[in-house]
Amino acid sequence: MSTISAQVVIEDPIGFHARPAGQIVKLVKESGLEIRIGKPNEKMVKANSPLSLMALKGKSGETLVVEIDTEDQSVADGIVSQIQEFLRG
Amino acid sequence: MSSNHQVLSGLGVGLEAVAAEVFRVAPAKPLPIPANHTGDKEAETHKVRSAVDAVSSQLQELGAKSEETTREIFEALEMILQDESLFEQAIEQIDQGFEAGTAFVNAVETFAELLAGDETFEERIADIRDLGRRVAAHVHGISLGLDLPTTGSYVLVGEDFSPADTAQFTDAVVGVVTIAGGPTSHTAIICRSRSIPAVVSCQGAKDIVSGQSVLVDPVGDRVVVGADLSSATRALSFVSKSQEPLVSVRANIGSLEDAVTAATSAAKGVGLFRTELLYLSSKQKPTLQQQIDSYTEILAACPEGPIVVRTIDAGSDKPVPFLNMAHEENPALGVRGFRLIKEHREFITEQLKAIESARAKTGRDVWVMAPMIASYQEAVEFSELARSLGEYKIGIMIETPGIISAIKHLGGKLDFVSVGTNDLSQYLFAADRMHSQLGALMNHWQPGLISALADIANLSAMAGIHSGVCGESASDPAFSIVLAGLGFNSVSASPSQVGQVRSALMSVDKDQAILVSKAALGGLSAEQSKSLALEKLASFEG
Numbered sequence: 001m002s003t004i005s006a007q008v009v010i011e012d013p014i015g016f017h018a019r020p021a022g023q024i025v026k027l028v029k030e031s032g033l034e035i036r037i038g039k040p041n042e043k044m045v046k047a048n049s050p051l052s053l054m055a056l057k058g059k060s061g062e063t064l065v066v067e068i069d070t071e072d073q074s075v076a077d078g079i080v081s082q083i084q085e086f087l088r089g
Numbered sequence: 090m091s092s093n094h095q096v097l098s099g100l101g102v103g104l105e106a107v108a109a110e111v112f113r114v115a116p117a118k119p120l121p122i123p124a125n126h127t128g129d130k131e132a133e134t135h136k137v138r139s140a141v142d143a144v145s146s147q148l149q150e151l152g153a154k155s156e157e158t159t160r161e162i163f164e165a166l167e168m169i170l171q172d173e174s175l176f177e178q179a180i181e182q183i184d185q186g187f188e189a190g191t192a193f194v195n196a197v198e199t200f201a202e203l204l205a206g207d208e209t210f211e212e213r214i215a216d217i218r219d220l221g222r223r224v225a226a227h228v229h230g231i232s233l234g235l236d237l238p239t240t241g242s243y244v245l246v247g248e249d250f251s252p253a254d255t256a257q258f259t260d261a262v263v264g265v266v267t268i269a270g271g272p273t274s275h276t277a278i279i280c281r282s283r284s285i286p287a288v289v290s291c292q293g294a295k296d297i298v299s300g301q302s303v304l305v306d307p308v309g310d311r312v313v314v315g316a317d318l319s320s321a322t323r324a325l326s327f328v329s330k331s332q333e334p335l336v337s338v339r340a341n342i343g344s345l346e347d348a349v350t351a352a353t354s355a356a357k358g359v360g361l362f363r364t365e366l367l368y369l370s371s372k373q374k375p376t377l378q379q380q381i382d383s384y385t386e387i388l389a390a391c392p393e394g395p396i397v398v399r400t401i402d403a404g405s406d407k408p409v410p411f412l413n414m415a416h417e418e419n420p421a422l423g424v425r426g427f428r429l430i431k432e433h434r435e436f437i438t439e440q441l442k443a444i445e446s447a448r449a450k451t452g453r454d455v456w457v458m459a460p461m462i463a464s465y466q467e468a469v470e471f472s473e474l475a476r477s478l479g480e481y482k483i484g485i486m487i488e489t490p491g492i493i494s495a496i497k498h499l500g501g502k503l504d505f506v507s508v509g510t511n512d513l514s515q516y517l518f519a520a521d522r523m524h525s526q527l528g529a530l531m532n533h534w535q536p537g538l539i540s541a542l543a544d545i546a547n548l549s550a551m552a553g554i555h556s557g558v559c560g561e562s563a564s565d566p567a568f569s570i571v572l573a574g575l576g577f578n579s580v581s582a583s584p585s586q587v588g589q590v591r592s593a594l595m596s597v598d599k600d601q602a603i604l605v606s607k608a609a610l611g612g613l614s615a616e617q618s619k620s621l622a623l624e625k626l627a628s629f630e631g
Contacts, residue, residue: 009372013366013369014209015209017209017210018165018209018210018213019165022164022165022168025168026168045174046173046174048173049172049173049174049175050165050168050169050172051169051172051174051175051200051203051204051217052172052174054204054210054213055200055203055204057204057207060369061369061372061408061409061410063372
């Protein structure tokens, strides 16, 4: 299976905190796909783990990479735009 | 009140007081000390799985019984408990030889350490550790229930209460006192939503024992041992005497949404428009035109009256992505606010130009001010720069103690000053405003702050400069009366507090406000300043 990757920006002034982490985990579980998130050029973490996402300690203004194991570009686009929405705070 | 009543100060939650017998919650029973398993990894893994599932369903049950705010907390906790990475980490610990309970506690600790040191997660870490304890307790068959009385009336006294604890509160819990925790702890949130009188962060409560009787007095920010309801501090009720507040009440905003909200309040203009949000979230510098568009939109939406716009207040702890700010050891004492002018003059100049264009387009009464001004020269530098770029009124924030004595020389150079009391307290008392153990010094009733405020108001009046206060303190209705009495010309509160602050400032006349401010100035501690001011206010009634 191929992987589609995209970038999102943390726009929430308080950074990547518990609430967006929970929202993303819920979305990932509902999608049934393997999705990973991380900072550019750093270790990626599974996006179904709220603790791992919180441990990224993402700050407002930082860019994150999202990798989605799917071949369906439109499904991936939908997920990425929802994740971006959660990170808007 | 007789002198043998011991008074313990803390932070009050709610407006009603209650007096009842104490039910002292003992410190949690210790879990068995960390231990190894006997070699059956599969059995240990199974124990972790079933303990996690059992605690999970406890959380679901507790959530189902709770109202919305609490239910969301339990859903979030359950999601964390069921985190696969946490389970995998626990299995790794079992592989290393630890028995199920120890393995899970260690796994939780691994994540707690990863999250430590980040203020966003401070209060979450305590919740996550509590989950670890619960799973371990289940593995070992230990009850972590509080075993609270179900009949009678009790004031619950304990270290702090987790969401799982507060969900066990029975109807017999009529008051709550915690030794630790702050105004944003779960205990405070739950007590506020269930209207249970509480005092949190009350260190003196550690010596209280079951059977004593206490008065929980949230309005007085205190617990009084042995006192009854007659000693309770009365909640203030403000009866309007005039149509308009003693000084004008403005609103603090940071975004277009805030401006819209503020416009629905009774605020007369905006006393602090924080401009950071426009910049903190963009990777590239917004163009001049983009800035003009944003400012035009926001200025047009603001409530009628003057609009005080603060130029960018960024620093290495609040970095603007496109300004390349270096890491600093002490960001609060580093290059921030107007100090950015050295490296980024063009950026600040462009911001002032954008604000001027938006002012001209909307025809609004715009005032601009710079944050973090520490010397006369800096104030003059900003004044001259802004004067050359626009027709707004020009002022500075008063946040550093060093600038106070310069106010007397700034008449004619500045139109106004605005005090940021949060930062002024931080720099007056050398106390990090985010530090959980130094919260008492950030209390705006501290005599040192009130006396600095008196100087600022006097010096501004003598220099013919309009003075205002836009910090957290101006959102406290009683304190806004002190500010008006000290001689400030305006206050600016968060939009949700504007109504209350206005009512307070409509309930007194100038002479009464002066008496209240003099009373506050007579205190030797924050508690005393506050109670002297409130006593004076109460004396005007009836």
